[in-house]
Amino acid sequence: MSAGVPSSTARAAGLIDAARAGDDGAFRKLVEPHRAELHAHCYRMLGSLHDADDALQETLLRAWRGLAGFESGRPLRPWLYAIATNTCLTAISKQRKRILPIDRGPPTAPGEGPGEPLLETPWLEPYPDEALGVPDGYSSPAARYEQREGVELAFIAALQHLPARQRAVLILRDVLGFSAKEVAEALETTAAAINSALQRARKTVEDRLPARSQQASLRELGDEGLKKLVEKYVRAWESRDVDAMVAMLVDDAIFAMPPHPRWFRGAAEVVAFVTEAGKLPLRHIPLRANGQPAIAWYLRWPGQTAYTPASLEVLAVEGDRVREITAFVSSGLFERFGLPTELAEPG
Numbered sequence: 001m002s003a004g005v006p007s008s009t010a011r012a013a014g015l016i017d018a019a020r021a022g023d024d025g026a027f028r029k030l031v032e033p034h035r036a037e038l039h040a041h042c043y044r045m046l047g048s049l050h051d052a053d054d055a056l057q058e059t060l061l062r063a064w065r066g067l068a069g070f071e072s073g074r075p076l077r078p079w080l081y082a083i084a085t086n087t088c089l090t091a092i093s094k095q096r097k098r099i100l101p102i103d104r105g106p107p108t109a110p111g112e113g114p115g116e117p118l119l120e121t122p123w124l125e126p127y128p129d130e131a132l133g134v135p136d137g138y139s140s141p142a143a144r145y146e147q148r149e150g151v152e153l154a155f156i157a158a159l160q161h162l163p164a165r166q167r168a169v170l171i172l173r174d175v176l177g178f179s180a181k182e183v184a185e186a187l188e189t190t191a192a193a194i195n196s197a198l199q200r201a202r203k204t205v206e207d208r209l210p211a212r213s214q215q216a217s218l219r220e221l222g223d224e225g226l227k228k229l230v231e232k233y234v235r236a237w238e239s240r241d242v243d244a245m246v247a248m249l250v251d252d253a254i255f256a257m258p259p260h261p262r263w264f265r266g267a268a269e270v271v272a273f274v275t276e277a278g279k280l281p282l283r284h285i286p287l288r289a290n291g292q293p294a295i296a297w298y299l300r301w302p303g304q305t306a307y308t309p310a311s312l313e314v315l316a317v318e319g320d321r322v323r324e325i326t327a328f329v330s331s332g333l334f335e336r337f338g339l340p341t342e343l344a345e346p347g
Contacts, residue, residue: 013072020067027064034077037176038084040132040151044171045088047098047160049125049336055091059084078178082186085168092164098124100157100263100326101256107265110272114260117329123258124160126314126328127151128337129288148291149215150175153314153326156290158208162201169194170201210316214292217317229320230286230293240279245271250323257311257327270325283307283343289314296334297327298343307343309334 018026031038038059042052062083070079100123108115132148149155150171159167165187172183173194180191180198187194218226236244249267255274256263264270281300288294293315298307309331316324334341 012076016067016070016072019064027067030076031060031063031080034080036132038080040127041081041084041171041176042088043127044150044156044159044175045085045164045167046091047124047156048122049127049333051091051095052127055084055087059087062087078182078186081172081176081178085172085186089164089168092167096122097160098122099160100124100153101258101261102254102263103157104261107254107269108262110264110269110276112262113276114257114273115262117259118261119259121259121261123328124153124157125330126153126289126294126312126326126333126337127156129291130338132291149213151290152214152292153290153316153324154209154214155205158205161208162204166197166201166204169197170205173198174202212318214316217319218292221317221320225320226293226317229317229322230295230315233315233322234284234286234295237274238282238284240275242271242275245274248322250318250321253322254324255327256325257329259329281307282310283346285339285343287337287339289337292316296337296339300345305345307345309339309341312337312339 012030015026015030019030035056039052039056042055042059043049046052046055059080063080066083070076099121129148132151159170162170168187169183172178172186173180178186180194183194184191221229232244233248235241236248246267249270251267252265253267253270254263254265255270264273283298283300285296285298286293287296289312295313295315297310297313299310300307311327311329312333313325313327315322316326331341
């Protein structure tokens with residue numbers, strides 16, 4: 001290190017001292033490198049994009065207030081994660097677990113429809129890949145792979161079935177790589193208790209996860225293969241070509257659309273439900289959510305000139321077909337994903 005150039009430790013200590021003295025800018029510089037991963041951590045714990053926003057803000061407020069008691073020689077990251085985890089545990093204690101329609105009961109016959117929206121049910125929410133702060137493309141280094149795998153929809157859904165502390169232990173140990181000692185300190189318990197909780201949590205989650213992660217499937221498919229798959233899927237859905245739609249799905253494909261409670265299993269059953277509504281004009285914006293391909297669909301209803309938000313679909317793929325479609329029906333999510341609130345007729 002050149003003379004006169006402060007080390008990262010010295011820079012951090014300087015920022016901590018300045019923040020303790022009331023310098024907001026110093027505090028922002030201190031926590032900014034951790035903001036994106038802390039937000040993703042809160043999402044894993046809570047299963048809600050909106051709740052993660054609130055938990056992150058509360059975490060940063062607690063960190064600001066707690067700086068006076070922080071030992072400057074300690075690493076900052078475990079301290080911030082301890083605050084974030086305990087903030088989320090407090091939030092979980094006051095709410096019901098978040099679910100997807102498949103957690104409520106068996107699949108529905110197409111003719112029965114999706115059911116009336118259950119707006120008071122705490123549904124799982126999708127997570128924008130942009131919030132992870134990793135570059136586009138699935139053919140990416142291992143670190144990016146792990147970040148995306150840690151927010152896959154199936155994984156987040158499985159986490160919600162864990163008791164809150166087991167959920168925290170699994171995320172801190174297996175997703176974020178903290179040691180048993182660090183997690184024990186964060187949760188004020190023993191390393192032996194952490195290891196026991198981790199074993200139970202792994203068993204529960206593994207029993208609920210598909211045999212293959214989406215990241216493994218997407219890497220095998222490749223960026224170009226994924227692009228072609230999404231384009232083919234969009235063409236089939238926009239045309240309402242029943243044969244093309246069925247061909248895009250695996251035989252036991254699943255379709256759900258929270259906050260509507262019912263869901264459908266089987267390619268023919270899914271397509272029968274989707275086509276039952278007729279052939280309304282559609283537009284779309286491709287994006288990525290939960291480390292998976294996603295599509296924001298817009299509909300133009302009769303008498304309207306603009307296309308308005310219909311659903312934000314997160315796709316799970318298997319080979320070159322689609323295995324699961326989770327269509328989140330919420331205009332608020334469109335805004336949170338930075339999507340337009342309407343689209344004009346293409347010129």
